[in-house]
Amino acid sequence: MKIGCIQMNVGFGKVEENFERAENLIREAASKGSEIVVLPEMWNTGYALEKLSELADRHGERTKAFLQKLSSELNIHIVGGSVATERDGKFYNTMYVYNREGELVSEYSKVHLFRLMDEEKYLEAGDSMNRFALGEIEAGGVICYDIRFPEWLRAHALAGANVLFVSAQWPTPRIDHWKTLLQARAIENQCFVIAVNRISRNPDNFNGQSMVIEPWGEVLWVGAEDEELAIIDVDFSKVEEVRSRIPVYDDRRPSLYTGVVEDV
Numbered sequence: 001m002k003i004g005c006i007q008m009n010v011g012f013g014k015v016e017e018n019f020e021r022a023e024n025l026i027r028e029a030a031s032k033g034s035e036i037v038v039l040p041e042m043w044n045t046g047y048a049l050e051k052l053s054e055l056a057d058r059h060g061e062r063t064k065a066f067l068q069k070l071s072s073e074l075n076i077h078i079v080g081g082s083v084a085t086e087r088d089g090k091f092y093n094t095m096y097v098y099n100r101e102g103e104l105v106s107e108y109s110k111v112h113l114f115r116l117m118d119e120e121k122y123l124e125a126g127d128s129m130n131r132f133a134l135g136e137i138e139a140g141g142v143i144c145y146d147i148r149f150p151e152w153l154r155a156h157a158l159a160g161a162n163v164l165f166v167s168a169q170w171p172t173p174r175i176d177h178w179k180t181l182l183q184a185r186a187i188e189n190q191c192f193v194i195a196v197n198r199i200s201r202n203p204d205n206f207n208g209q210s211m212v213i214e215p216w217g218e219v220l221w222v223g224a225e226d227e228e229l230a231i232i233d234v235d236f237s238k239v240e241e242v243r244s245r246i247p248v249y250d251d252r253r254p255s256l257y258t259g260v261v262e263d264v
């Protein structure tokens, strides 16, 4: 299956420009044969958190109409990265996922807010999991800082996800953490990790290096340090092969994992 990873240059607070750029890249990805496309985190606004009351998408209406139209017209699944949304006067970092029939199959607001970038001062955390199916593909979706919580991604895998999509705005100074954590999440959960980061230089410092990793941990692609649309071929049957070679899921001892530390 061909996955279009849209490592987009997100303009700071430039909502109109960002929608136009996203549309062009999604159309290009579809025209080059992508069956699923993936966008980065907060691609409508960037981290213009102080301007959310002006810029956030009210109830996600604009984004949902945009993704609905493109997924059905182009006949592709869209893992819509995330956008800044507003609901009842509160702001969220929200991912929408549309299947190729143009149906909304999942809506998820980031559950772990990242204090180092002041998210908790401006955003509300979501409180639900992001498990969905795209045709035959059983998937989960998380947002950026979420990847530091192995138990959260494991929960998606235990709930049946074979592919974990990650949308991010991961800054360059911690790019080694990004790469290591993504590879670990793929290996420990024996699943595909398809992770799309953004680009931008001013006022932020995001240098891409998106990644596609298969369930054995082999890195199939690392994005450039500039805007890039990459179309990566993945073979989802690899999940079963790896899981039967080392049967981690059968060998788990969950009864030992609970109660050792109070809140595990």
Ligand SMILES: NC(=O)CCC(=O)C(=O)O
Pocket (backbone or CB within 6 Å): 041, 114, 117, 143, 144, 145, 146, 148, 168, 169, 170, 171, 174, 177
């Ligand atoms: N947007 C984010 O959640 C950034 C997370 C991050 O940079 C980290 O180090 O974790």
